Amino acid sequence: MSINKLDQIDHSLLEILQSNGKITNAQLSKEIGLSPAPTLERVKKLETSGIIKSYHAQIDREKVGLGVMTFVQVSLAGHRKAVSEAFVEKISKVPEIIECHHVTGSCDFLLKVIAKDINSYQKLIMETINEIEEVASTQTMVILSTFKDTQVLPVP
Amino acid sequence: MSINKLDQIDHSLLEILQSNGKITNAQLSKEIGLSPAPTLERVKKLETSGIIKSYHAQIDREKVGLGVMTFVQVSLAGHRKAVSEAFVEKISKVPEIIECHHVTGSCDFLLKVIAKDINSYQKLIMETINEIEEVASTQTMVILSTFKDTQVLPVP
């Protein structure tokens, strides 16, 4: 097995596949200027090496009736490891929480949360998140509009 | 053309395709219990109606050398529309900024930013973001670890 040394072609592949995960191998090979066989071989290598983790369909939040997205800054009651672990454990079961990051700064965790509307968001925050005993306080930032939200990371 | 009324099968399709955007139509049809033809027809309808917006490969940040991800709270100098627009315009050209949301709360914008390491992050924040004249102040939350980061929205 070869080592992870990405050349210019691999970078192009990653960039294209990040923005279009459903491109056909034939089309992909044209865009990078190789024949299908080595193109496929490179993509497979990126997949098996774990550089490409997965493929996802992106759906339109608004169109499926998820009109509200927020960031929630969470401060925990205490900072022992067990407290964090208990919190994370409970958070992981809530499907409306689509991101949960442990962060530096004035709060402990930052969550990204989606909901149908403000009412169901309020219900979620009051009856689910604030009810978690490890949570000391929360502060919500409601997203008014999103100007950029790309899946494409600039591979260095 | 039919109206957007999603039944149970469509919900299953959306859930499966969000978590596995590369599943074959044959496999997909098995999982939802239909034959390939109507399965494909439904997926195409979800795509053309815009409910499925796009497909993306997800890559491993760490493995491509992007070790740092942060959230940046940005406060602008003034709140007139022109100020916001100028800021958004400049932000949109920076590939390291992968999300930019206008939010309620103590700051104006929340950015998600990636960088190779802390040094290059510092360079980015000092020489690019803080240099934007509309930016009054920034406050960074460095992500220490991520416990949840799903592409799968729970369709209501």
Add this chain to the structure above:
DNA sequence: GGAAGTGCAAAATATTATTTGGCACAAAGT
């Protein structure tokens, strides 16, 4: 009761992925 529309399955066809074999080049060993 019949017409039109919808959703489905089965089979035929078209497209695409994948494998195979072989060539060219470069690096390492003799």
Add this chain to the structure above:
DNA sequence: ACTTTGTGCCAAATAATATTTTGCACTTCC
């Protein structure tokens, strides 16, 4: 200098998959 080995590529054959077509069953609405 001459193998040897490995890598990366292409072209063509084969396998898998997507897509189209046809027709049937069921419902709804005249």
